[in-house]
Amino acid sequence: MRHLSFILAVLFASSCVCAAAADVVPENVSFNNDVMAVISKAGCNMGACHGNKSGKGGFKLSLRSEDPIYDYNALTRDVFARRIDPLDPDRSLILLKATGAIAHEGGKRFAAGDIEYQILRKWIDAGASRSGKAEPKLVKLDVTPTSRVLIDPEQTVQIKAIAHYSDGSQRDVSRLACYEQSQQVAELGIDGTITRKPQSGGTLGETTVIVRYLHLQQAVALAFVPARPTFAWSGPPTNNVIDEQVFAKLQTLRTNPSELAGDDVFIRRAYLDLLGMLPTADEVKAFVADGSADKRTKLIETLLKRPEYADFWALKWADALRVEERSLDTTGVKAFHGWIRQAVADNMPLDQFVRNLVTSTGSTYQNAPANYYRALRNPVARGEAAAQVFLGTRLNCAQCHNHPFDRWTQDDYYGWADVFSRLDYKIIENKRRDKNDMHEFIGEQIVLVTETGSVNDPRTDKPVNSPRLLGAAQPLAVKQDRLQSLGDWLTRDNRLFAKAQVNRIWAHLMGRGLVDPVDDFRATNPASHPALLEQLADEFVASGYDVKTMIRLITASRTYQLSSDTNETNADDEVNYSHVVPRRMTAEQMADALHQVAGVASQFSGYDKGTRAAQIAGVPKQRRGGEAATTADQFLISFGRPPRELACDCERSNETALNHTFQLVSGPLVADLISRQGNRIDQMIAAKKPVEQMVDELYMTALGRPATTDERTGMAEHVKRSKEQRKGLEDVMWALVNAKEFVLRK
Structure with a gap:
């Protein structure tokens, strides 16, 4: 008992010391380690305040404390050193404004008795000295917990942030750390106390809290779960590792997954996801009637072999690789798109596909992958695009300052851009039509590598001359082939490459990336299912970067095959894959579906009649005097x-907007397709089919299912009451293509 009392006393004393340390003013206040932390905690160096590029009120600080030397001079030298007063620290302008003692546009930031005030005052009183080189530096930030699930009535969690320094010392900095959240479901206390907002109770709430101290930051994943005292886990079967991981988290969140989608829903979903088009009525009927247990697996295999698969998945890469006529011209677009489509059709391993892209030079007409660099005219654009498309990493913030939410510095940014700095172009000819558009090129170009050249660093206005692969400590050797080194490093044993690419495949099939957005991998934007992402990356690498293998794995999971119908536990879940979240068809899917329902061949500017939207090679540039855009082009x-x-997925919009409703309700394309002579309606009338059969055919073609008894009866009666049978059938077709069930992929 004596030993137990001693242990408890020690533990209690330790916890008291640790808690007190977070609010204790250091004996020797350091500008770099303490004052800079206070400035960040008070929000003074944020982009909306003095961290703005132009500063505020004549006072400018570096964004989020990235430049201590600059900030020291701004505080102690600017405006004749009026911001601090070592003779009377309490009269220092920085303290008077921050406490609201005198007018301050940013309002009151802290009170006179707060630790922020005490640290600043002590530093000023001691002479406002600058940090010395021998002073210990922050090297690590430990944050606990890294994740937590709180089940009602538990609503609060205390985050602890421990700073580790180069001399081996450590300190509780929870009180001076900064806290931000991804979803506004909690109240953030200044000391790291996180409490769920009262108004958000009763439903599942998830957020990621970013804990930042000086230049380091960590993410904490939090989930607030309703008690659901009557909850019972449904125990759904698992098909593979995906289900094991997804269902394990759902059980923790007291959320049951939905039931499986019906066969009619599954075939429509699979066709849209793999081919970008709707199944025909006959294909739906045959699939639903098939009684074999493995028919869903066999369907996926069949779809992966169809030419439409290559069309649709080539479209995705054409978006990412900027296949458009303004930069590449029509010939370049056809060559590049043709190469991409053939690579998809051949199921070229993705590492080989990307290596071919980043190492290709030569004629943009004769060596199609060279068009990748033709669209990216400077080293900065090449570096940003390669990181974003192939590594899922957004670097653009680091062009002007160290990345505020990631580890990338300006040195990383310009060293990476320098890898691409010796690419140049020999323009064989340029028949530019728009003399004012310097980005338009019409004619063959040669992409080549020069022996000299470096990107310019705007901070020094001097060449970088230090090409470094992203995150590498050392630059590439002088005689090292930069593009070959890039290709090898990017695709061989690069964990981030594997994770970024499987995440893209997952996002397309599941509607949301495990990391979302798909091109924003960073520690402060963690995956919803980290272990699953790692396992999928393992599978991808083991398969030899085989895209079809990954598609088979995902579509075989019960998770992919779930219904969009929710139950009482998962209606508020949109991120954990407990049910399918319906989403609008893409522009190309919608256009092709409308033509398919109407039974009319599509016509797009510059392409043969019957070319589907998913087969269009590039985005045309509309010019005066050129071929007019068709109603189908305008619809897209x-x-x-x-x-x-841009090389950003954000360019494509799949949101639903009011103009989409107008396009479907009264737009020229829908009106033309429905009224077009010789369309599906005319074909059915010519075949003298009974009205009820015609109604069923329209339902099967548009929605992938037969009409219900009530729907069939109601629609048939409407057609029979119409003065003209054709007009009545036009009404039915119009109603179906305006139905949510048609517009949404479920």
């Missing part, structure tokens, strides 16, 4: 087809 633009001017 309206529904969010990207212009392919």
